[in-house]
Amino acid sequence: MRPFAYDRAETTALAARHPTAQGQTDAKVQFLAGGTTLLDLMKLDVLRPERVVDITPLKARHSGIEVGPDGLRLGGLAAMAAVADHPAVKRDYPAIAEALQLAASPQLRNMATLGGNVLQRTRCPYYRDPSWAACNKRTPGSGCAAIGGFNRQHAVLGVSERCIAQYPGDFAVALAALDAEVELVGPGGARRISILDLHTGSDRPHIEHSLRPGEVIVGFRVPAAPWARRSTYLKIRDRQSYEFAIASAAVALDLDGGVVRHARIGLGGMAYKPWRAKAAEAALVGKPLTEDTATAAARLALEGAVGHGHNDYKVELGRRTVVRALLAASATEV
Amino acid sequence: MDRTQPEGPSRRHVIGAAAGIAAVPAVGSAAETGRAAQSDASGKVDMTLTVNGQARRAMLDVRTSLLDALREHLDLTGSKKGCDQGQCGACTVHVDGERVLSCLILAVSVQGRRITTIEGLAEAGGRLHPMQQAFIDQDGFQCGYCTPGQILSAIACVNEGHAGSDDEIREYMSGNLCRCAAYPKIVAAIKQARPQMAVSPGTPAKVGQV
Ligand SMILES: Cc1cc2nc3c(=O)[nH]c(=O)nc-3n(C[C@H](O)[C@H](O)[C@H](O)COP(=O)(O)OP(=O)(O)OC[C@H]3O[C@@H](n4cnc5c(N)ncnc54)[C@H](O)[C@@H]3O)c2cc1C
Numbered sequence: 084m085r086p087f088a089y090d091r092a093e094t095t096a097l098a099a100r101h102p103t104a105q106g107q108t109d110a111k112v113q114f115l116a117g118g119t120t121l122l123d124l125m126k127l128d129v130l131r132p133e134r135v136v137d138i139t140p141l142k143a144r145h146s147g148i149e150v151g152p153d154g155l156r157l158g159g160l161a162a163m164a165a166v167a168d169h170p171a172v173k174r175d176y177p178a179i180a181e182a183l184q185l186a187a188s189p190q191l192r193n194m195a196t197l198g199g200n201v202l203q204r205t206r207c208p209y210y211r212d213p214s215w216a217a218c219n220k221r222t223p224g225s226g227c228a229a230i231g232g233f234n235r236q237h238a239v240l241g242v243s244e245r246c247i248a249q250y251p252g253d254f255a256v257a258l259a260a261l262d263a264e265v266e267l268v269g270p271g272g273a274r275r276i277s278i279l280d281l282h283t284g285s286d287r288p289h290i291e292h293s294l295r296p297g298e299v300i301v302g303f304r305v306p307a308a309p310w311a312r313r314s315t316y317l318k319i320r321d322r323q324s325y326e327f328a329i330a331s332a333a334v335a336l337d338l339d340g341g342v343v344r345h346a347r348i349g350l351g352g353m354a355y356k357p358w359r360a361k362a363a364e365a366a367l368v369g370k371p372l373t374e375d376t377a378t379a380a381a382r383l384a385l386e387g388a389v390g391h392g393h394n395d396y397k398v399e400l401g402r403r404t405v406v407r408a409l410l411a412a413s414a415t416e417v
Numbered sequence: 418m419d420r421t422q423p424e425g426p427s428r429r430h431v432i433g434a435a436a437g438i439a440a441v442p443a444v445g446s447a448a449e450t451g452r453a454a455q456s457d458a459s460g461k462v463d464m465t466l467t468v469n470g471q472a473r474r475a476m477l478d479v480r481t482s483l484l485d486a487l488r489e490h491l492d493l494t495g496s497k498k499g500c501d502q503g504q505c506g507a508c509t510v511h512v513d514g515e516r517v518l519s520c521l522i523l524a525v526s527v528q529g530r531r532i533t534t535i536e537g538l539a540e541a542g543g544r545l546h547p548m549q550q551a552f553i554d555q556d557g558f559q560c561g562y563c564t565p566g567q568i569l570s571a572i573a574c575v576n577e578g579h580a581g582s583d584d585e586i587r588e589y590m591s592g593n594l595c596r597c598a599a600y601p602k603i604v605a606a607i608k609q610a611r612p613q614m615a616v617s618p619g620t621p622a623k624v625g626q627v
């Protein structure tokens with residue numbers, strides 16, 4: 084690990100005192116929250132900040148969990164474990180609680196924060212190993228070792244010829260399905276953005292997210308909605324626990340009898356960034372939720388998917404994941 | 418949101434000396450620059466860690482992980498390094514009663530927090546923590562390399578209330594890998610220790626609880 088200066092920021096204003104863009108692999112300043120992405124990638128010499136600003140003192144103000152009539156508000160520095168175990172989150176926003184509970188391990192969930200979680204980096208093995216020269220995410224213009232390389236875990240949605248990395252997180256997928264917003268505070272003041280606008284696209288893979296220099300994620304808002312209770316997160320992986328998704332779906336349904344009034348579908352494990360399948364949602368509205376309608380929706384959800392050889396299986400696996408998640412959500416007692 | 422209002426001026430500048438490191442451009446391989454900083458007194462930080470109830474002071478490079486601080490500098494080699502990447506759980510310790518991975522924590526960042534390692538579980542007279550005894554009774558290991566991490570994790574698993582059934586134990590112990598595959602015996606050990614931990618609140622059986 085390279086040398087760095089270590090600071091502790093007691094306030095968001097002080098966190099923003101070094102307003103260097105943080106979203107790039109070569110960013111000179113990084114916030115340290117749980118450290119489970121940052122220190123890992125610093126040891127691997129992928130991230131090389133010259134200054135590490137420890138923002139854990141912000142937990143005192145920004146780790147609340149509030150369930151109210153308008154929706155759910157989660158502090159940006161809340162621990163994954165605290166939210167996963169919260170009774171009201173489990174009851175009213177099960178997809179959120181499940182996505183967190185199925186992620187990583189109990190130790191990591193105690194350490195990791197929600198803000199750090201949504202900003203975790205891809206697990207692409209070529210990105211994580213700088214001895215591979217070709218990686219547009221690490222070194223713009225260098226190429227992509229995964230295209231033509233070993234790409235079994237890589238994405239099929241939202242990819243480009245520049246980068247086919249998979250967004251590995253679970254929580255952001257549930258947030259995407261439930262129309263969540265991210266609350267930011269930075270040198271320019273406070274603002275809110277849709278979770279779908281937080282992560283940037285594969286056309287510029289060396290830029291990870293749209294945070295402005297010095298901005299801190301202080302919270303997440305999930306609006307109250309009739310579909311939130313009938314929501315679930317289905318995670319498919321190579322082993323039953325302590326593993327990243329190869330495909331996942333967060334779905335939420337508002338049913339009138341057996342007929343779909345509203346549907347929300349987020350996809351993970353197979354997309355470049357947290358993904359929302361709006362065409363599939365629209366196709367379900369006004370129809371009974373059956374295996375046939377779910378299958379038709381799943382086909383739309385994976386439309387435009389591009390495989391690169393080893394990951395071709397994800398197109399069909401992705402469809403089946405969507406079907407299973409939809410059927411599971413429709414069968415839930417609410 | 419009023420949460421977003423300024424929160425006051427205080428700022429602890431923890432590492433005055435280490436800021437000097439940042440002035441050195443980060444060039445060369447990690448090994449080169451790493452060695453330079455190690456031998457440079459200005460790259461070290463005077464840290465105090467509270468481990469197993471004792472304040473331990475050391476001059477350590479700011480990059481030192483909690484795991485390396487324990488093993489290499491405080492002579493507490495019970496916590497093991499399996500992967501150094503958060504993937505195996507061998508380095509599990511408790512910080513303020515919660516199980517965490519010491520390989521992915523900067524030592525400098527947990528000053529003032531209560532750190533518990535495998536060395537801190539037995540009573541002063543040598544009587545083992547019920548979880549340690551249960552691992553022996555149930556033969557919960559073969560080579561023993563993963564065991565300190567398994568035991569710290571297992572104690573937290575019970576204290577969190579995540580040891581209700583065999584399946585729940587397996588799920589909530591999945592962050593601790595065992596190459597010898599002692600898994601069935603580990604589940605048995607946790608079931609043995611669980612009631613013993615519950616009946617004696619406040620005793621060392623509760624080590625690790627917040
Ligand atoms: C072995 C292993 C298995 C894992 N399995 C899973 C899994 O199955 N599913 C899953 O979802 N995740 C998984 N993870 C990833 C893990 O959940 C993330 O590493 C973690 O959530 C990151 O949070 P953190 O607080 O530790 O972030 P940090 O490492 O502290 O920070 C990560 C990044 O976010 C920035 N940052 C952090 N907080 C803020 C903030 N409030 N505002 C602005 N920027 C911020 C930092 O500057 C840094 O760039 C796994 C990790 C490991 C090591």
Ligand code: SF4
Pocket residue numbers: 205207208209210217218219220221226227228229230237245246247248288
């Ligand atoms: S998929 Fe993206 S992260 Fe992986 S090697 Fe290609 S450019 Fe790099």
Ligand code: FES
Pocket residue numbers: 497498499500501502503504505506507508509518519520521
């Ligand atoms: S050594 Fe820390 S998890 Fe493996």
Ligand code: FES
Pocket residue numbers: 557558559560561562563564594595596597598599
């Ligand atoms: S006892 Fe050998 S690794 Fe677990």
